[in-house]
Amino acid sequence: MSEFTSKTIKIIKAIPEGRVATYGQIAGLAGHPRAPRQVAGMLKRYSEKYNLPWHRVISSKGIVSIKDPLAKLEQAERLREEGVEVSTSFEVDLKRFGWKVDRFDA
DNA sequence: AAGGTGACTGTCA
């Protein structure tokens, strides 16, 4: 597994409860600011294997942008359970619930 | 091994 992959996994696991991070943000912290799509792809493939809090990752627009409608619902529900406000249109206020981190300390 | 793909993103109209 590439360093990018392992780093990304660590970072995702480091997302605090009640907070959300964006794909681009994670990619950036992992050292590949231009690979948010890989982050997304990874969640899909490794979220279960590595027990990742995939539900805490959303798009930079602050909306849940997962393809699978069912998982989308689940994600919104999980977030609400952590205290994150998710609107009926799956919007999250990044100003308030965004994960603030300047750089990731591995 | 070569090519396709996506849970993205910033920019422009």
Place this chain on the structure above:
DNA sequence: CTGACAGCCACCT
């Protein structure tokens, strides 16, 4: 505000 476009790049087939 919405929508279209084009980079982007690791992973899968």
